[in-house]
Amino acid sequence: MKKRVLIIENDRDIRMIVEIILNEQGFETLSLPEPEDLAEIIPFSPDIILLDEFINNKPGHRLCRKIKQVTALASVPVIILSTANDIEMIATECNANDFIRKPFDVEDMIAKVLRLVDHRPLVC
Template sequence: MARILIVDDDQTIGIMIQDILEFKGHNVVVTQQPATTKDQILQHDIELVLLDKLISGVDGTDVCSELRKDERFKDLPIIMMSALHNVDEICREAGATEFLSKPFDMDTLIAAIDSIVNGESQN
């Protein structure tokens, strides 16, 4: 299964998603500090990032854009998520592979992850 990094400042959501993904067999790392995203990816050999749009006053699209500018992460799958309306296009323009609107059904998240891990993503 995949090694996944969750970047979300809501600890409850991060732990809930982590528990479900680990139950499904994934290895999961959670951070509430967007500034450590690159270090976490490298340290844990991350294969997929689940990135919130707003994290501790930081715009997740900026984090996503910075990852895409780095040759090491240009092809790393990134699923962005947000409760904000009409931001899916902004997230995709920043380089998100997929976008999920919060609140989302866990089956939807798992299907998006499985699609990416299995090379079936449309984006």
């Protein structure tokens, strides 16, 4: 079964590029500009979430905190994507598992995703 990546990214072009890159790596992806409700992403059962720090002028780290409080999503690794200078601190404060600075290096992004999903058991 393919590992699943949920991409929550405000910028449509970045969302599409990340989706294409991860699909080429064999991942199943679901990309959204912003979930209306966390309940809508639970059925996708992501193995990892890539989360933009700026979602329609709202901080993504607040969404990260909410994700970590939902039982069905709490153990899902979250990687924060951002241009913010203090992204490392932001990721730490919201209990994200890692961060990626934009503009990102494709190989670095793939390596971080692979490292985090490889530590999660397959869901059958």
